[in-house]
Amino acid sequence: MPVNPDLKKRGAKINAILAREYPEAACSLNYAEPYQLLVATILAAQCTDERVNMVTPAFFAEFPDANALAGAAASRVEELIKCTGFFRNKAKSLLGMAQTLVGDFGGKTPRTMEQLLRLRGVGRKTANVILGNCCGVPGIIVDTHCQRLSKRLGLAAAETPEKIELELMEVIPRKEWTLFSHRLVFHGRRVCRARKPCCEKCAVSALCDYFRQFQPKPHRLPATRKKARP
Helix, strand or coil, rough: CCCCCHHHHHHHHHHHHHHHHHCCCCCCCCCCHHHHHHHHHCCCCCCHHHHHHHHHHHHHHHCCCHHHHHCCCHHHHHHHHHHHHHHHHHHHHHHHHHHHHHHHHHCCCCHHHHCCHHHHHHHHHHHHHHHHHHHCCCCCCCCCCHHHHHHHHHHCCCCCCCHHHHHHHCCCCCCHHHHHHHHHHHHHHHHHCCCCHHHHHHCHHHHHHHHHHCCCCCCCCCCCCCCCCC
């Protein structure tokens, strides 16, 4: 189904405004190469980037590459990542991911969506993080901020991350997909918060469906009647 041209124009305008608002927008996870970003993104599920960044230096000191991680004891991995939450499942994902990297890709992080999705713990969101930040392949990263803001702004109506990704790919210029995703994260953390968005501080409120629908209208005092002259 063809996308409304007006929606594409609005998406481009919103992206341009957010680009001016957040010129520093970038991935919030600390990493030096693709393997490190892959690990950090898996750890970031249901956890803040700040906490992940506190954990990864010690993790990478002990497991600097996929070969080192592939042979690690699960108990040791769990111990290092425990404070990120869901640590047992994450440890299984990290070990399975590393073993596939070593067994199928010579220890190197693959550079295509199809190959990345073969890794344990890697879905489209994680794959787009790697492709967009390490491989120069633009991708829409549908995290919680992206889901919330894309609906509030009226750029996507779907309920699942996969369908939201497809909708945003149609309304945001392709070369901007990765940076647009980072800009949404910055805007979601600073202004368009989950519980109480700061619409009065929002640079894109004039283009936002949520603002038009839910913001209270200015209160108008009733007109006073002029007294008739005797």
